[in-house]
Amino acid sequence: MADLQLSADEEMVERLLDAAARGDLGQVSSVLSRAPSLIDRTGSRGWTALMFGARNGHYDVVKELLDRGCDRFSVNASSQTAYDISKFWGHGHVCRLLGRTDAPGENYFGRETLDRLSARRTDQAWLEARRTAADTVYLLFSKLSPMVSTSCRRQGGQPELRLCRLGHDAVKPLLQKPSTVLVFLGVERTDPPSPSCQADEAPRDPPAWFAVGTEEDADEFLAGGGEEKRLFPRSSHRDLLTLSEDEAGVVAQARSVLAWHNRYSFCSTCGGGTRLEDGGYKRSCLNAECPSLRGVHNTCYPRVDPVVIMLVIHPDGQQCLLGRKKMFPAGMFSCLAGFVEPGETLEEAVRRETQEESGVKVGRVQYVSCQPWPMPSSLMIGCLAVAVTTDIRVDENEIEEARWFSRQQVMDSLLDGAQRVLTVPPRQTIAHQLIKHWIGMNANL
Ligand SMILES: NC(=O)C1=CN([C@@H]2O[C@H](COP(=O)(O)OP(=O)(O)OC[C@H]3O[C@@H](n4cnc5c(N)ncnc54)[C@H](O)[C@@H]3O)[C@@H](O)[C@H]2O)C=CC1
Ligand SMILES: [Mg+2]
Ligand SMILES: [Mg+2]
Numbered sequence: 329m330a331d332l333q334l335s336a337d338e339e340m341v342e343r344l345l346d347a348a349a350r351g352d353l354g355q356v357s358s359v360l361s362r363a364p365s366l367i368d369r370t371g372s373r374g375w376t377a378l379m380f381g382a383r384n385g386h387y388d389v390v391k392e393l394l395d396r397g398c399d400r401f402s403v404n405a406s407s408q409t410a411y412d413i414s415k416f417w418g419h420g421h422v423c424r425l426l427g428r429t430d431a432p433g434e435n436y437f438g439r440e441t442l443d444r445l446s447a448r449r450t451d452q453a454w455l456e457a458r459r460t461a462a463d464t465v466y467l468l469f470s471k472l473s474p475m476v477s478t479s480c481r482r483q484g485g486q487p488e489l490r491l492c493r494l495g496h497d498a499v500k501p502l503l504q505k506p507s508t509v510l511v512f513l514g515v516e517r518t519d520p521p522s523p524s525c526q527a528d529e530a531p532r533d534p535p536a537w538f539a540v541g542t543e544e545d546a547d548e549f550l551a552g553g554g555e556e557k558r559l560f561p562r563s564s565h566r567d568l569l570t571l572s573e574d575e576a577g578v579v580a581q582a583r584s585v586l587a588w589h590n591r592y593s594f595c596s597t598c599g600g601g602t603r604l605e606d607g608g609y610k611r612s613c614l615n616a617e618c619p620s621l622r623g624v625h626n627t628c629y630p631r632v633d634p635v636v637i638m639l640v641i642h643p644d645g646q647q648c649l650l651g652r653k654k655m656f657p658a659g660m661f662s663c664l665a666g667f668v669e670p671g672e673t674l675e676e677a678v679r680r681e682t683q684e685e686s687g688v689k690v691g692r693v694q695y696v697s698c699q700p701w702p703m704p705s706s707l708m709i710g711c712l713a714v715a716v717t718t719d720i721r722v723d724e725n726e727i728e729e730a731r732w733f734s735r736q737q738v739m740d741s742l743l744d745g746a747q748r749v750l751t752v753p754p755r756q757t758i759a760h761q762l763i764k765h766w767i768g769m770n771a772n773l
């Protein structure tokens with residue numbers, strides 16, 4: 329009986345994959361209406377229905393699968409996502425649907441959905457008008473944690489977090505407290521006005537977004553979410569990774585600026601009190617004699633810490649160097665990383681940190697992509713680096729173990745159901761994307 333059930337399932341999967349490859353939307357919908365759990369099932373070489381639809385540029389099929397909640401990030405035996413496949417075959421319209429509009433290299437936390445409009449930060453009258461406008465969006469952060477609502481829309485009941493968007497009335501009492509920090513994030517990006525617009529119609533400002541930060545619990549805001557549960561997640565590293573790409577980009581900006589206010593409330597030059605300026609993008613010292621008020625003083629502006637993160641490739645080209653910190657979950661290995669030091673180039677930082685942490689010497693360094701990492705405000709600069717020596721000697725203060733892994737071992741770690749000798753960090757990290765980038769450099773589809 330179990331066997332019969334299994335083969336009926338397999339037959340349905342075959343039908344689904346075939347329909348997706350042919351662009352038969354009716355058949356795809358009909359199979360999934362009867363058996364929704366088959367949506368991410370794979371056929372030969374790990375191909376899903378989404379990948380087949382993407383391979384052949386079937387826009388409607390890809391849209392239907394995404395609307396039904398398929399996993400857009402799963403990878404096939406060549407470690408390619410549906411996006412990689414549609415990009416390879418030149419289906420730009422499908423790439424856009426799969427959520428990546430631009431070049432490869434867009435990382436989680438990196439999407440810029442707002443226009444920061446930095447020139448408006450000093451325009452008090454404009455900012456004041458935007459603060460009270462009916463369409464203005466406020467994001468509330470308590471102790472650097474954004475207020476989110478949860479729903480159980482994702483497959484497998486995994487809760488999906490969404491930012492709560494509040495209006496001016498809701499946050500007005502909080503804004504009156506002197507300890508509250510307000511940061512102007514920008515305005516929503518809009519399409520250029522259509523030619524049919526009346527020439528005498530004044531263009532309207534798009535909705536503005538602000539972040540409001542408080543060090544209080546702010547639990548009174550958690551009521552009133554209707555059916556959805558509202559909360560301030562306490563584990564920022566894990567929970568922030570479950571936001572959508574759009575919302576993650578806004579959180580990266582807001583959380584880093586709020587974290588700076590939180591840590592730099594006094595002048596770091598003279599220890600005096602400070603005043604918020606420039607829409608929350610500057611803190612000026614209140615002491616008129618303070619040297620920080622003369623010349624260029626970076627202490628007045630939000631800080632960003634550059635960090636290099638590198639996938640070091642063995643001289644044979646077929647292995648890469650990964651390490652694990654003691655705090656990592658068992659079996660997890662990641663790229664080596666380290667803060668850039670003053671007066672150092674990125675290439676030198678890659679060579680120094682690799683040698684310090686693993687004893688391996690690196691020659692050529694190539695930049696790949698970067699990622700804002702708002703814990704609290706690093707900019708991860710992702711590089712590939714070619715090793716010129718191979719002996720490993722780890723710095724035990726920082727790294728528990730470092731090893732060369734073969735391309736096949738790394739590919740298996742990215743595949744569902746394969747035998748794994750290691751796990752890699754989740755897809756939202758640039759470490760994961762660098763590893764995939766290296767695998768993808770030689771993968772054939
Ligand atoms: N998104 C991703 O995929 C990954 C992100 N990271 C992030 O990169 C950052 C740096 O990586 P690590 O290996 O820890 O750096 P690291 O190898 O330079 O060692 C960190 C240590 O260096 C010292 N240090 C030097 N300059 C510092 C600075 N500007 N700020 C803070 N500490 C400084 C501190 O003692 C600290 O404990 C971490 O904050 C981590 O969260 C690390 C790996 C992966
Ligand atoms: Mg390190
Ligand atoms: Mg370091």
Ligand SMILES: [Mg+2]
Binds near residue numbers: 667685726
């Ligand atoms: Mg280090």
Ligand SMILES: [Zn+2]
Binds near residue numbers: 595599600613619
């Ligand atoms: Zn000062």
